[in-house]
Amino acid sequence: MPLASTAPRPAAPPHRARLRAVDVAFTPAGARRADVTVVIDVLRATTTIVRAFEAGYRRVLCAATLDAAYALDAPGRVLAGERRCVRPPGFALGNSPGDTDPPLGDVLVLATTNGTPAILRAAALSTVVLIGCLRNLEATLDAIGDRDVQLLCAGTDGRPSLEDTYVAGRLAQRLGGQASDAALLAQAVAGERPDALAAGAGGRALIAAGLARDLAVCGQESVDATVPTVRAAAAGVATLEPLKGPR
Numbered sequence: 001m002p003l004a005s006t007a008p009r010p011a012a013p014p015h016r017a018r019l020r021a022v023d024v025a026f027t028p029a030g031a032r033r034a035d036v037t038v039v040i041d042v043l044r045a046t047t048t049i050v051r052a053f054e055a056g057y058r059r060v061l062c063a064a065t066l067d068a069a070y071a072l073d074a075p076g077r078v079l080a081g082e083r084r085c086v087r088p089p090g091f092a093l094g095n096s097p098g099d100t101d102p103p104l105g106d107v108l109v110l111a112t113t114n115g116t117p118a119i120l121r122a123a124a125l126s127t128v129v130l131i132g133c134l135r136n137l138e139a140t141l142d143a144i145g146d147r148d149v150q151l152l153c154a155g156t157d158g159r160p161s162l163e164d165t166y167v168a169g170r171l172a173q174r175l176g177g178q179a180s181d182a183a184l185l186a187q188a189v190a191g192e193r194p195d196a197l198a199a200g201a202g203g204r205a206l207i208a209a210g211l212a213r214d215l216a217v218c219g220q221e222s223v224d225a226t227v228p229t230v231r232a233a234a235a236g237v238a239t240l241e242p243l244k245g246p247r
């Protein structure tokens with residue numbers, strides 16, 4: 001029988017934790033299945049949703065279409081949204097994040113051109129859907145934790161937008177991990193275009209519509225602690241509640 005060796009064992013190879021995967025979809029059509037997706041429509045839907053919860057709304061119902069929003073109208077519910085940056089007929093509010101304060105009811109029903117359809121797309125692809133923007137940047141990073149994540153940019157009319165790509169890049173820079181080529185591209189945009197909100201077509205359209213004040217609200221960073229999440233989605237409506245309460 002061989003004697004047990006008294007020689008020290010060779011050191012075990014260093015434990016190599018798998019790097020978290022970080023991907024970016026520049027448009028909803030480019031999104032894939034993912035456990036965790038963060039939807040970004042910094043101008044203005046995701047900023048407006050974060051502001052609505054910070055102002056005191058208890059729930060946000062995201063509608064894919066104006067008709068779906070009209071069908072949700074009920075006492076205690078406030079219709080908000082836009083078409084071509086402007087408040088639709090019969091809606092109480094437009095899509096300006098500042099207009100959610102003070103709250104006019106318990107529930108905000110939001111229908112926007114790109115943002116709310118992007119949230120519904122994410123809900124069809126992911127178990128966990130978070131709502132991100134510059135205002136809750138730090139809180140969103142906390143909520144992602146060390147999980148793999150897809151950053152889904154709402155874009156504009158099926159095309160990438162500078163401002164959403166910029167915010168995705170800001171998040172990707174901080175998340176590190178195994179960045180996809182799309183995540184690396186977004187990081188490059190974040191590094192090169194700190195003026196993204198005002199410089200892109202979306203920002204220019206808001207300025208032309210007399211809504212430059214919204215750019216200032218949307219551009220404030222890490223001032224809100226609320227990270228909204230999708231609790232349910234069906235029939236063209238996603239129900240959002242806060243993952244975390246306001247500070």
Ligand SMILES: O=C(O)[C@H](CS(=O)(=O)O)OP(=O)(O)O
Pocket residue numbers: 041043044045046082084085086095112113114115116154156202205
């Ligand atoms: O006005 C907004 O907030 C935009 C307008 S547009 O769709 O970019 O023309 O809507 P959103 O869905 O919030 O991007």
